[in-house]
Amino acid sequence: MSAPPTQAPLDRPALISALRARIARLERAGAAEALAARGEEVVPLSPAIDAALPWGGLPRAALHEVLAAEPGAAAGFAALVLARAGGTVLWIAPEPDAWPPGLARFGLSPAQLVLVRAPREQDALWAMEETLRCPAVGAALLVAGDLDLTAARRLQLAAEAGGVLGLLLRPDEDNAAPTAALTRWRIGAAPSGSRSPHDLGDPAWALDLLRCRGGKPATWRAAWHGDRLVTEDGAAARNAPARRRA
């Protein structure tokens, strides 16, 4: 036996979350083909964040919720996820104001981006569901207000069927209702590390992972350097309690 049984103090939570992830993978058998075509099942963010997520990244074929504490920071984070998901990306909003000259900084090229204007909520949900069911799409973002549990559950099932990564971009509210999304993030702006009053420095964000199925809530302070998301390893950031519970 090469593996000594002395390693036995099992990391039970980690084991359970790994098993849960495996079951989730088996349940998504319909999307397996689409996922296989793309190569990997998760979208990497940064090494520190990936390590904290039970899937080792942000999984495709699932719905993720982004609460925008600050519109610019949230849009930047969403662009980063969409760009890393690859392929054609749909941005569905009542009034899509995504602007490719800024999104390009996060690797999201205008050649990938398709915008859909859906002023009515039912049209927006329909468009999102159709998109999530289409394996030819890499990811889709829906700018939504309040969303009931049934609608979110439908979207989650559609994402599982199509193998598409879905993002829900919502305004930050204290009493945001629980949804069927796999993870919920709150993205706010953080003061940049620049020392000069005449230089903004790199974009810096406060990333709060509020809910995560099979994982623990966590908080990071991250900055966008060139083409990488760099988390600050400061213990202060980790210990800082989430401002609000969700």
Add this chain to the structure above:
Amino acid sequence: MPLPLFAPLTAGSGEAAASPAGVQGAAPPGRAPQPQRRTLALLLPRLPVERLRRPGPVAVWAQRGARRVVVSVSAEASAAGLRAGQALADAQAILPEVVLVPEDPAGDAAALERLALWALRFTPLVGLVAEDGLILDITGVDHLFGGEAALREEVLGRLGRMGLTARGAVAGMAGTAVALVRGGWEGVLPTRQEAPAVAPLGLAALRLEPDLVGALQGLGLRDVGSVAAQPRAGLVRRFGAGLARALDEALGHAARPITPIRPPPEMAVARDFADPVVTREGIEAALAGLLDDLCRALREAGRGARRMLLRTHRVDGEVQDIAIGTGLATRDPKHLARLFQGKLDRLAPECGFERITLEAPRTDPLTGAQENLGTAGRTARQEELAQLLDRLSQRLPVWRLAPRASHWPERAMARADPFAPVAVPEGWAPRPRPVRLLRKPPALEVMAEVPDGPPFRLRLGRAWQRVLRAEGPERIEPEWWRDRPDRLPRDYYRVELESGARLWVCRAGPMGAEARWVLHGHLP
């Protein structure tokens, strides 16, 4: 019957003389025989009255200068002695109970157009003639109805059941058919008998100007034959080329083109129903069958549809259309059915549809794609994406944004077709720019340390916030070559507030007290 026209031709070549010359018809030797054209002209003399569907004697009148004259009368009114051209007062005196309706030329034209659409059930090529006639090209379709005479009876019978008086004549050339029906001749005229049939008709058959008819009658020329017998040069010199043209068309010497009411589709399929279709399920089933037929035809032709038109004929003659468009050529019945799905609500079957046709007015070449080892799945992926965008764009606006050579922020991106690829130039967008550009930029209140300096404090909404860092200004000049002349340059600052929020703010207008500040976008 001997064909004098071709006699010299067959006599010239010994071989050809032995073969029956009549079989070849009009086709010159060496070419595939062209089918002889056949047309059906319809005249609806009482359309303005009968389309009103009023019982009893009815007359339509119109103001002609200072006079009020009757322009159209119903059969009952006609029996009582009313006729078109009569003074309105006379008509009222002859038949006091007559219902008088003012004329409505636009309504008449619409009614005729609806009838032309209705007539598309007989042939794909239908045209309008003046304001009261239709012309149908029935070449090659008469056998579907049991011959030309049977087709003519069928058309007239159906019109009669709709309450319309109609006359019809079938002839080889469109002009001849129109002249025959206007001259009061009805029936089926065999090919190459135009001249003897048209000659005895009155001058009304030619549809000439009234004073031209008067002048010809003054010369003692009262029928088409006597006019045609006159030396042509003299006729043209005295009465213009229009008369000669009308004569040639009526006698079949010159072709009269039919301007189709709808361009004939590249492909079409149709279904008729003995029991009218009323329910949604019935319509969907009919559509599925039609789509299968049309897609099979498209596959055999190696083409895909870019536009499709579902045309339903209601029992009462009403015609309703539903059109869909696709971004890429397609012939996938399932996909097309889904595109139609959302639009079927617009149909109003009421008493039911007796005929449904499906046309592909626009098609593109579409050949089956062979998958290579390396590109496996890629074409299928593209097709799936195109189908998704098709579905979305039937209901919602869908677009891409393509870079454009402009520094002015509102013009930097142009809306582009979602199906076409977007080209991104090398080295595009190197400057830090906002990820969201606000379409309606809110105004800001800004305090600056010096009049032309960067913002020091700013107020958006209620609270004043301190600006920690500010980069700028970046001046963007208006594009004088395409902008209005009074547009002012803008100075953009990228600012970071105490909260960490990063904004793209801009000062438009002169520096100092009257400067206008707005929030133009959110930086990441």
